[in-house]
Amino acid sequence: MGILEVNGVNKRFGGLQALGDVNLDVQEGTCHAIIGPNGAGKSTLLNCLVGKLAPDTGSVIFQGNPVLGRKPHEINQMGISRVFQTPEIFSDQTVLENVLIPCFARRDGSFRMHAYESVNDEGDILTQAEEMLEEVNMLSKKDMMASSLSRGDKRRLEMAMSLVQQPQLLLLDEPTAGMARADTNNTIALLKEIKEKRNITMVIIEHDMHVVFSLADRITVLAQGTPLVEDIPENIKGHPKVREAYLGEAQV
Amino acid sequence: MLGLNNADRKLFLIVVCLVAFAPFILNPFPDNVGMAQFNAGYPDLMQKLVIFGIFAIGYNILFGLTGYLSFGHAAFLGVGSYAGVWMMKLLTMNVVPALIVSVVVAGLFSLLIGYVSLRRTGIYFSILTLAFAQMCYSLAYSVLTPLTGGETGLTLSLNDPRVIGVTEVDGNIPVPHFFGLDMQSAVDLDVAGWSFTFSTGYYFAGVIMLVAFYMSVRLFRSPFGLMLRAIKSNQNRMSYTGLNARPYTLAAFVISGMYAGLAGGLMVAMDPLAGAERMLWTASGEVVLMTILGGAGTLIGPVLGAGVIAYLESIISTINDSILHSWFQALPDSLENFLVTILHPFVGHGWHLTLGLVFMGIVIFLPGGIVEGGRRIGNLFSRKKADDTETAPEPGE
Numbered sequence: 001m002g003i004l005e006v007n008g009v010n011k012r013f014g015g016l017q018a019l020g021d022v023n024l025d026v027q028e029g030t031c032h033a034i035i036g037p038n039g040a041g042k043s044t045l046l047n048c049l050v051g052k053l054a055p056d057t058g059s060v061i062f063q064g065n066p067v068l069g070r071k072p073h074e075i076n077q078m079g080i081s082r083v084f085q086t087p088e089i090f091s092d093q094t095v096l097e098n099v100l101i102p103c104f105a106r107r108d109g110s111f112r113m114h115a116y117e118s119v120n121d122e123g124d125i126l127t128q129a130e131e132m133l134e135e136v137n138m139l140s141k142k143d144m145m146a147s148s149l150s151r152g153d154k155r156r157l158e159m160a161m162s163l164v165q166q167p168q169l170l171l172l173d174e175p176t177a178g179m180a181r182a183d184t185n186n187t188i189a190l191l192k193e194i195k196e197k198r199n200i201t202m203v204i205i206e207h208d209m210h211v212v213f214s215l216a217d218r219i220t221v222l223a224q225g226t227p228l229v230e231d232i233p234e235n236i237k238g239h240p241k242v243r244e245a246y247l248g249e250a251q252v
Numbered sequence: 253m254l255g256l257n258n259a260d261r262k263l264f265l266i267v268v269c270l271v272a273f274a275p276f277i278l279n280p281f282p283d284n285v286g287m288a289q290f291n292a293g294y295p296d297l298m299q300k301l302v303i304f305g306i307f308a309i310g311y312n313i314l315f316g317l318t319g320y321l322s323f324g325h326a327a328f329l330g331v332g333s334y335a336g337v338w339m340m341k342l343l344t345m346n347v348v349p350a351l352i353v354s355v356v357v358a359g360l361f362s363l364l365i366g367y368v369s370l371r372r373t374g375i376y377f378s379i380l381t382l383a384f385a386q387m388c389y390s391l392a393y394s395v396l397t398p399l400t401g402g403e404t405g406l407t408l409s410l411n412d413p414r415v416i417g418v419t420e421v422d423g424n425i426p427v428p429h430f431f432g433l434d435m436q437s438a439v440d441l442d443v444a445g446w447s448f449t450f451s452t453g454y455y456f457a458g459v460i461m462l463v464a465f466y467m468s469v470r471l472f473r474s475p476f477g478l479m480l481r482a483i484k485s486n487q488n489r490m491s492y493t494g495l496n497a498r499p500y501t502l503a504a505f506v507i508s509g510m511y512a513g514l515a516g517g518l519m520v521a522m523d524p525l526a527g528a529e530r531m532l533w534t535a536s537g538e539v540v541l542m543t544i545l546g547g548a549g550t551l552i553g554p555v556l557g558a559g560v561i562a563y564l565e566s567i568i569s570t571i572n573d574s575i576l577h578s579w580f581q582a583l584p585d586s587l588e589n590f591l592v593t594i595l596h597p598f599v600g601h602g603w604h605l606t607l608g609l610v611f612m613g614i615v616i617f618l619p620g621g622i623v624e625g626g627r628r629i630g631n632l633f634s635r636k637k638a639d640d641t642e643t644a645p646e647p648g649e
Contacts, residue, residue: 091486
């Protein structure tokens with residue numbers, strides 16, 4: 001039994017079967033990659049996991065608790081955190097404030113009328129946030145406005161915002177999209193470190209095979225909304241079905 | 253001190269000084285010169301300045317922090333006023349119960365309206381609040397006449413019970429007071445042609461505004477304020493960070509509604525009558541203008557915006573053609589008449605035109621309001637100073 005179980009999830013958009021009977025079993029402490037050509041339903045699946053979309057049928061169980069039917073903030077409070085394809089950050093606020101917000105969310109829950117103390121008096125939270133920024137090498141930029149960061153830094157900031165909540169499950173939607181090679185390698189290193197140090201389970205959607213094969217413990221290949229195969233990376237590389245559906249396109 | 257950081261403490265002390273010395277600051281011209289037209293140091297106007305200051309400070313907590321543009325906040329001001337007058341009719345002329353009940357009733361109203369309106373965001377939210385406010389206005393104007401006095405407004409009368417106060421004093425309706433301190437009393441000080449008025453009501457309202465301002469500073473700096481700004485910044489990220497935006501926006505809405513109720517109650521404490529026109533949509537629009545003019549989301553902005561608008565309204569609307577003529581007396585007749593004709597539409601009843609131009613100028617050239625203007629001027633000076641120190645000759649040269 002895994003930390004995350006997806007059983008028979010179906011989702012239709014009008015006449016289009018976006019997800020057809022998807023089953024997934026993610027083991028605790030592993031990195032599970034979902035790959036597939038464009039339009040295979042990868043993002044739809046992720047949206048179903050975080051409460052943005054409601055699947056038509058099927059169930060999603062996280063640590064023995066059903067996920068479906070809960071709101072995004074409730075799912076996050078269960079310990080599932082998500083990193084978006086284009087970084088979603090609080091652009092009008094400073095880098096430090098961006099990390100403080102998830103710190104408070106983790107400590108105080110989804111709502112607390114916390115209007116008496118000043119943010120500057122919250123020593124523990126400030127230390128926690130600064131340590132996290134240090135870890136992603138962004139402490140020197142803590143007073144910058146988040147909107148003025150480079151794309152790579154925004155990505156790192158978003159990662160820091162997710163990690164500071166110490167989630168049990170991290171969902172990554174193309175974490176290296178639009179990054180230069182060097183940045184991609186930094187991100188891979190960062191994710192590897194996170195996995196080893198914090199033992200966070202990850203589900204990663206990725207186009208870049210370099211990233212997938214350096215991180216994933218298991219890979220599921222989606223095509224037209226249905227899982228083709230699920231196996232360890234070594235077996236996926238040479239799998240004929242996968243070549244046909246996905247890798248073939250890239251290797252011609 | 254006071255749990256504020258250095259910059260905020262400085263700002264707070266500046267506001268304290270402004271409020272304390274307003275009777276001097278707003279009366280820069282001696283009584284007998286023509287410019288005395290621009291003096292604003294009389295009690296009615298000063299009270300209006302601080303009361304609208306409170307209204308705008310509260311509105312800024314909602315609009316400035318969360319970005320939710322409410323077009324119905326005048327309803328809470330009106331509800332607060334009615335509640336205040338009723339307390340003066342039923343209980344006592346002491347303003348304390350009136351103010352408390354104003355805040356509470358306005359809070360309950362905003363809880364109800366906010367609960368429904370906050371189901372939508374953006375323009376739909378604005379329209380919902382506008383609709384609610386107009387409903388409140390119509391109810392107050394006609395349907396609920398026994399409760400609100402309808403067209404004539406709600407006034408005190410000699411037959412009011414005032415169970416813990418007195419019904420009448422020497423055959424007159426008693427005046428509002430704060431434990432015996434008469435709200436309408438004032439002390440005049442004449443110094444070499446200047447005359448300064450120190451009104452009890454003004455200082456009472458001023459102290460309450462300072463408390464309200466202090467509370468808003470604390471709120472801005474608190475984790476709660478941080479969350480409210482997060483809502484404005486990215487509500488999507490907020491929910492994927494495990495935060496429920498709804499209770500936060502509702503709390504901000506109710507707090508700002510209570511500020512509006514306090515302002516309404518204070519209006520009644522200064523002058524015990526309440527009319528439905530206080531709830532009209534133009535009154536709601538005015539507080540939006542004040543907040544944007546001063547600088548939405550800044551601490552001091554709304555206070556400045558409220559001050560500027562209340563000042564323009566009172567001063568420019570009293571200027572008429574004969575005053576204009578007296579200004580340009582020295583010029584040749586044809587030029588004098590020409591200038592008066594040009595300026596005529598902008599004064600008196602045309603003060604809205606002036607306000608409109610000021611507002612357009614600020615929104616186009618200073619999107620951050622008066623506060624941004626001040627900051628730019630400040631930057632100019634500090635850069636100059638930095639340049640000076642750079643080019644200053646080394647000692648010993």
